[in-house]
Amino acid sequence: MSLSNVPKLQELYFHPWKLPLETLTSVDDQFYSFIEYLVGSTLSNLLRVQEINSVPILLLTTDVFEHLFLKINDVETDLLRQGLLLKIDNNLIVKSANRTKIKCLLDILKIASDRMFKEGQRIAPKHPINYSPLAIPSATPAVSTANTYSTLTVDDQRNHLLKCIDDWSSLNEKFLNLKEFKLEEGYNFRLIVKVGTNGIQASIECLCKTIIMLGKLHNKLIPSNFYRHLKSPGCKYVNRLLKEQKFEEKNRNNSYSTSSSSSSSSSQLIKNNSQSTTAVVPNRKRTLGSTHKINSEKKRKN
Template sequence: MSISYHLDQLPSNVLSLSGYDFFQFIRTTLGEPEAKLLNKISVKTTSSLLLIEDPLDIFNQDIDDEELDTLKEQLCFKMKNDKFLIKPGVTYGFVSLKQALKENLNQQLKHSTKRKQQKQNVNTSSISSLSTPIQEVTTSSLSLSEHKSHVLNLIKKWCNENKESLSLDSFQLEEGIDFTLNIDFEQNSVAQATIKCKCGKVISLCKNNQKIQVSNFYKHPQTIGCSRMQEIKKAQKQIILQQQLQSTISVSQFPASQSCVSPMQIRTDEAINTSAAPNINLVPTSQSKNNAKRRIVSEPERSFSTKRSRT
């Protein structure tokens, strides 16, 4: 039985063979020495055989191995100059086997690709068959003005609920000033809405239960890239600074308390108190001392004069 016959009848699982099954396949297809050679160089799976470029190249290396020398004698011719020439049939066998394995691999890849395409076509056809009733269900029953009013109310509510988290005392996004709302109806009366921020960013709005949702837009003002939001915060800070400045000026201009006493009033009170005080005559200290001396001297003189008069 020729090698080509075996290669035309490759097993269906040939690409996943490994270990004993792989070597048994090599023995049947190429021969026992070829199987031993692949085992010697640790090629033990079909995928490894496909990845290795030439398993016979091992004979061109200067390797000292008795088992490898034995395989070389079986698979090669020894020339007169003591060199070895690989037998052409051995080389052809490996080349043919690898080519057959690659063709088998390509066929399997083509089959898998076709299967994927068929599945995709089936899914596409099933979706297209269901597209009409789905469109009928999702057809909007709200008018353009109702959609617009619904969106604006949602934005107003969000601004009121998030002004504290955004560090803003008063926060309200107004249509035509801070953003532009665009709502259109398609041919199947499905509402499509977008919001264009003043910074230039366009946000597509999604729908839930036939109503437009604004959750996609809420994320944008909280990002650093929204220049309009930065302008709003800057204007808010300027207003706060102006209010603080006005309050400071008003406090500095407030009149002084009337309970404070002026220096003129103090001098007037002192003058009044001085005029009202009683006039007390004080004897000088020197005069009081002289009077005391006079009293001390007059006492002996008085007694002497009394004695003289008695005599």
């Protein structure tokens, strides 16, 4: 996808139909470059830290600025706060230009995605896009086949969701800052898809016992609420894995350094600020997800 064909935001505001539809299926780095091109690097970084990595996920996010008001203490978020917020009488508010830019961007993307649904265009075969191998968005091109969504069965939706989740956890190398982590149905989450009053509905039970209802984009179920849960402080499962990982790293590091008890090496590791490192229980078992599995309910699908 070349950005040279994409008009600037000011022009798109008046002529939103000039936005090339292939931009709607960009993901990850391509997506962030596209957003940076339209609204600047700070807003693009704001999406990046939240792993809002494609147009559908952006369109489904209620408020991209919410992140700045959460109790998150890291350098990246602080820099974003400095760039995007304004302090008035001890209250922090989003600088209005930033809100306006995002609103303008969302309006343009909505118009473009509506156009895509109406035309039922198939972008990929007509205009081959030079995706890097990592960026092949197996989930996103399906946007172009909106018309077929109503005929999707429970199994179709289920398979689609599982594929999205699988892609997501294998394409993101530093997924949730965890090494060697993979989401597996029946292992660290349980997916339930069934027919409800509003058509096919789905929920996911995380290993931390939280149940997350999944949203829909044009009748197709999408897993973004689950991702959001995993990244949130409320997911005790991921929090525990992060603690265990940190503990292992610390231990490994200690075993390299001889008994001189120099603490400089281990203190380096603790700069990952979000977690408290004090209350870690010594657990030398295999780290990731080595504990309880979800009770063999894999078969109970619908």
